[in-house]
Amino acid sequence: MISIRSLRVVYKPQGIEALREITLELPVNNVTCIIGPNASGKTTLLKAIAGMLSYEGAIYIDGREVRSNIRYLRKILSYAGNMGSSVDYLGARVIDILLTSRYPVAKGFSDTEEDVEEVHRVSKALGIEHLLYRKISELSSGELQKVVLASALVKNPRILLLDEPDTHLDVAGKSWLSKYLEELSRSLTIVISTHDAVFACHTCNYFVVLSSGRVLYSGWREELIQNKEYVERAYGISFINVEVNGRPILVPLYES
């Protein structure tokens, strides 16, 4: 469903090559995880798929090239990254943010009943209904993380791109998110990036390992765990394979 052909991304003023020779097929109705060390190009790859930056090569979603179908994509694809701490919300409440996030699918000037219903449905599912009328600036970072996820879901997308959705969440939050994304992936194609190998192994079926802007490895979870040397090479540290509830999990070994 998402196919990427010889993708190359260069950040203009400095000419830094963030991604090169990326050719990938990402599976439908699955959670795909992009892992790799800092500055390996995870966020850039997600943004390229979301049509948020210019690139060479091609990205096809449902057989349509991203750049030439951007209007259509805005309706069916959501990207949620960092909300940015420097952003001033001018006293915006959670509900303002969520209603605004329906911009590509909302019709007309005023909010329709459907807009409001969607916002309530999503916030109920994420357990943030009690926060709807709170100001964004009053939220904890964990609560804000859920609002960011909700803002990506309110337009009812078919493709969900999440840049490090598990940061700021505590262990219970991560466990909840893992289960929730798995549930969503029955009807949604999800691509996330994360730094947490344990969270990734619990949540994702398909993996892309990035290192210095190139794909080191891509494949299903079981294959990746068989070939964990790719992950070790990307990060430069060792991982061990641990079985939890019958599911193999990669755990990083800290240098001692």
Place this chain on the structure above:
Amino acid sequence: MLRALYSSIAGAVLAITGCILQSSFRNPLVDHHILGIGSGALFFTYVTVLIYGYNPSMVTLIAALGGLTSLALTVLIAEKISGSDIAYVLAGISVTSLFSGLATFTMYYVQVKYPYASVLMTGSFILSREEQLPYTLIPLALVSIGYPLLSKRLNTLMLGDENATQLGVNPRLTRLLSAVIAGLSSSIIVSLFGLIGFIGLISPHIARFLVKTSDNRLVIPVSASIGMTLLYATDLFSRTVMAPMWGEVPAGSIVSLFGAPFFIALLISRFMGRRT
């Protein structure tokens, strides 16, 4: 009465431009006055009068361009410093000092040709004349077009440029359009009635406080009615209560009297880390 109409329109227009500027620059500390649009428009008004005499259409046109020029200058300096909200205030203050210095300087020469020039320095409706009506309606028309066009786009801009792009809004284009609409309309108001600070700054804050949302679809009209009421009431107070006692005080200076402390409080609350 003409004065009532003009002060109401000016109040509404300045309040709306305040909303537009605050949301598009994502900065609660700005309005047309702080960003230097006011003093730029004033200086160019004086220059036009100096060259062409008081020719209303010429004054309107050149003041509007002057206001945009000073706004562009502020944005350039602010982005050069750091682009933060405080940088915008500092850049705005320097541009304002530049143009108000130039304006004060030229005013002495302008007064020979146009004796009421000094009135524009503080912002007053004493000189309301019927022939100003069409020029007062231009800014009103501009912000009336801007409201339906920009409200929802400005809401997405508040989420950050990246999120706005993701939602299909071009943040740079929206900001440019907002700056042009707000810059033109506030400059024209300044060229007609002079420098009226703080109405554009405080009305959106009061509106957001009252309706408890940041949604521009609601904040803009509420803010417009607040600006309208404030400026009308100030002008009314000036001509009915103060005029017989010690002569008329320009509305602009009364507004600054309560606007300035508000601005100081806003600055302090931001430095204390509280978000308004």
